[in-house]
Amino acid sequence: MMNQVKIGAFISERRKAKGWTQSQLAEKLEITDKAVSKWETGRSMPDLSLFMPLCTLLDVTLNELFAGECIAEGTLREKADEVLMDVITSWLGHDKWESWKNDPAPQNVLEVENVSRLYETVLTGHENNRNKHKIKNNSVLAVNDVSFQVAHGSFVGIMGASGSGKTTLLHLIATIDKPTNGTIRINGQNIVDIPDEAAAEFRRRHLGFVFQEYNLLETLTIYENIALALTMKAVSKENIPQMIQSLSEKLDISAILDKFPYEVSGGQRQRCACARAIVVNPDIILADEPTGALDSHAARQLLDTLAMLCREYGATILMVTHDVMAASYCDRILFMKDGEIKASLSREQESKQKFFADILKKIEWIEGESHDVLEVVNP
Ligand code: ADP
Ligand code: MG
Numbered sequence: 538m539m540n541q542v543k544i545g546a547f548i549s550e551r552r553k554a555k556g557w558t559q560s561q562l563a564e565k566l567e568i569t570d571k572a573v574s575k576w577e578t579g580r581s582m583p584d585l586s587l588f589m590p591l592c593t594l595l596d597v598t599l600n601e602l603f604a605g606e607c608i609a610e611g612t613l614r615e616k617a618d619e620v621l622m623d624v625i626t627s628w629l630g631h632d633k634w635e636s637w638k639n640d641p642a643p644q645n646v647l648e649v650e651n652v653s654r655l656y657e658t659v660l661t662g663h664e665n666n667r668n669k670h671k672i673k674n675n676s677v678l679a680v681n682d683v684s685f686q687v688a689h690g691s692f693v694g695i696m697g698a699s700g701s702g703k704t705t706l707l708h709l710i711a712t713i714d715k716p717t718n719g720t721i722r723i724n725g726q727n728i729v730d731i732p733d734e735a736a737a738e739f740r741r742r743h744l745g746f747v748f749q750e751y752n753l754l755e756t757l758t759i760y761e762n763i764a765l766a767l768t769m770k771a772v773s774k775e776n777i778p779q780m781i782q783s784l785s786e787k788l789d790i791s792a793i794l795d796k797f798p799y800e801v802s803g804g805q806r807q808r809c810a811c812a813r814a815i816v817v818n819p820d821i822i823l824a825d826e827p828t829g830a831l832d833s834h835a836a837r838q839l840l841d842t843l844a845m846l847c848r849e850y851g852a853t854i855l856m857v858t859h860d861v862m863a864a865s866y867c868d869r870i871l872f873m874k875d876g877e878i879k880a881s882l883s884r885e886q887e888s889k890q891k892f893f894a895d896i897l898k899k900i901e902w903i904e905g906e907s908h909d910v911l912e913v914v915n916p
């Protein structure tokens with residue numbers, strides 16, 4: 538554990554080595570003499586903002602300051618990590634440290650590297666057997682050496698014709714299926730290594746899902762469906778009603794919280810699924826054709842909701858769709874064909890309408906003349 542007295546004595550020793558009085562050090566840091574005296578006797582610790590200036594003045598590293606001693610070059614790393622961990626744990630409290638450690642706010646929430654998925658046996662009668670990326674009579678490379686990143690807070694779409702490998706790719710990222718090759722990192726953790734027994738727990742803790750169907754438990758009310766996700770995430774009971782209330786107002790579902798899923802519309806169900814996904818603050822929300830079963834009004838409302846979750850709740854969303862209208866709500870689109878990512882398109886500052894037109898152009902370019910593979914569905 539961090540030793541405040543030892544740190545104090547260390548500060549005192551280093552100050553004296555510099556030939557300064559307590560007041561001289563205080564003056565340099567623009568603080569009171571009393572503060573320095575308190576540190577040196579181990580009665581208090583310097584303010585967070587003073588660490589770096591103090592270290593510079595005393596000519597020590599931050600790790601040495603925390604350790605309360607000069608650290609020999611050889612043992613530096615080992616010692617430093619150990620000390621830092623103790624310090625941060627005791628200051629931030631265990632919970633905050635856990636979340637900080639697990640979420641050092643990386644640029645990319647998701648990193649997919651050279652991922653492939655080979656199905657050895659093609660399901661007979663599978664809807665997509667007509668596609669061209671079969672490599673042998675009886676096997677199909679559903680995902681073929683795919684690499685991409687998803688930045689924190691972005692809304693990324695994966696587009697492609699039916700059978701192009703979108704769902705397979707999403708299942709790999711969702712830890713529902715395992716790649717034949719490659720690595721997939723979610724907030725730095727390689728999820729390919731997660732054993733099957735631990736996958737469900739990983740999904741509960743780190744992922745949110747908005748799929749076309751099977752989103753909600755039919756025997757629970759909308760409220761209970763959302764609360765269930767929170768309970769599984771071990772959110773304390775007294776916080777749950779408040780969290781659900783504020784979020785459901787935002788998603789325009791507060792009036793239907795006491796209803797069962799079969800009593801509400803498809804659009805309302807999907808917005809509940811969004812609430813359930815976002816409420817646990819997942820690393821990434823995975824959506825597979827979330828608008829697939831909705832009429833165009835409900836679809837637009839859902840897409841607005843997803844975009845809002847990114848904007849206002851800092852959510853990161855990866856959405857599979859073959860619908861150009863849905864894709865036009867994204868920040869960036871990856872185009873899949875025959876298991877590969879053939880192109881990508883960023884929206885930048887464009888309007889949805891302009892982006893929509895660009896997406897169509899891109900699809901045309903990818904498909905060349907063979908429009909038979911292309912499915913543009915107007916909901
Ligand atoms: P999409 O979601 O883009 O329509 P899929 O990922 O569902 O595409 O399918 C990609 C390819 O992988 C298709 O050729 C499909 O037949 C095949 N495939 C999907 N799931 C399986 C499976 N469980 N076993 C064998 N082949 C599969
Ligand atoms: Mg699919």
